[in-house]
Amino acid sequence: MIQFVDVTKTYTNGTTALNHVNLTFEQGEFVAVIGLSGAGKSTLIRCINRIHDITSGTIIVDKVDVAGLRGQHIRQFRRRIGMIFQSFNLVTRTTVINNVLVSFVPGLPIWRKVTGIFRREHKIKALEALDKVGILDKAFVRVDQLSGGQQQRVALARTLAQNPDIILADEPIASLDPVTARVVMDDFKRINKEMNISVIMNIHHVEIALEYADRIIGIRKGEVVFDGITSQVTQEILQDIYGGKWEAEKAAIEEQPAYVR
Numbered sequence: 001m002i003q004f005v006d007v008t009k010t011y012t013n014g015t016t017a018l019n020h021v022n023l024t025f026e027q028g029e030f031v032a033v034i035g036l037s038g039a040g041k042s043t044l045i046r047c048i049n050r051i052h053d054i055t056s057g058t059i060i061v062d063k064v065d066v067a068g069l070r071g072q073h074i075r076q077f078r079r080r081i082g083m084i085f086q087s088f089n090l091v092t093r094t095t096v097i098n099n100v101l102v103s104f105v106p107g108l109p110i111w112r113k114v115t116g117i118f119r120r121e122h123k124i125k126a127l128e129a130l131d132k133v134g135i136l137d138k139a140f141v142r143v144d145q146l147s148g149g150q151q152q153r154v155a156l157a158r159t160l161a162q163n164p165d166i167i168l169a170d171e172p173i174a175s176l177d178p179v180t181a182r183v184v185m186d187d188f189k190r191i192n193k194e195m196n197i198s199v200i201m202n203i204h205h206v207e208i209a210l211e212y213a214d215r216i217i218g219i220r221k222g223e224v225v226f227d228g229i230t231s232q233v234t235q236e237i238l239q240d241i242y243g244g245k246w247e248a249e250k251a252a253i254e255e256q257p258a259y260v261r
């Protein structure tokens with residue numbers, strides 16, 4: 001369970017990105033966070049694994065006060081939380097399996113890190129993770145030979161190999177075409193349902209958010225203005241989340257070329 005209790009985040013330049021946010025995420029939920037650009041979606045997600053430190057309030061993840069973690073404890077905590085980015089964050093000049101094996105590095109002795117020698121059990125786990133996202137056949141292909149969608153699935157496999165309880169996804173489909181975006185979203189959904197891994201996703205594509213997520217959180221100017229199950233979301237609610245700019249936002253998404261939609 002993740003709890004935000006009266007969380008405020010003000011960056012050093014004075015921008016308040018989160019303003020007195022209260023939220024609870026149960027284990028196994030699939031939550032989409034939506035809102036205008038600059039609303040605070042990334043900040044919300046990134047405070048959970050301490051990429052950003054909050055200014056006031058408390059974030060509790062499974063009874064652990066995240067702000068109190070230091071050094072080794074923060075590394076251990078982060079291993080339970082996978083992170084997926086828009087830009088995949090892979091090493092493109094090496095193979096798919098090497099990218100997945102990297103997820104075992106933090107727990108390995110220094111000589112293994114340096115030599116890149118991985119145990120058989122790690123290799124099997126890496127291959128299993130690739131199988132879960134349907135790209136086992138690409139294990140020994142160089143990442144730069146894969147499509148964007150396949151690269152995002154490698155990133156997902158790398159996260160799965162870490163055996164996380166939670167996956168935070170920051171605009172994971174923003175650079176994918178609509179068909180590939182759905183393939184990747186299908187992976188997220190399957191992982192969420194079959195493995196009971198919580199998925200908290202920041203996403204611009206509202207129609208995809210409504211199609212895949214169980215719950216929608218709408219953020220406007222750092223405040224939660226909607227929090228409810230997906231079927232409750234109406235056009236009026238979207239207007240409210242997008243500060244009356246929903247029609248313009250919808251048109252902007254529709255006008256984007258296919259590769260960014």
Ligand SMILES: Nc1ncnc2c1ncn2[C@@H]1O[C@H](COP(=O)(O)OP(=O)(O)OP(=O)(O)O)[C@@H](O)[C@H]1O
Pocket residue numbers: 011012013015016017035036037038039040041042043044202
């Ligand atoms: N490192 C930072 N330093 C200062 N201000 C920041 C920083 N990161 C974000 N902000 C500001 O905080 C606010 C929320 O930003 P955030 O990236 O969380 O929004 P977002 O909803 O994810 O936007 P987008 O959809 O464009 O990614 C914005 O006003 C942004 O300019």
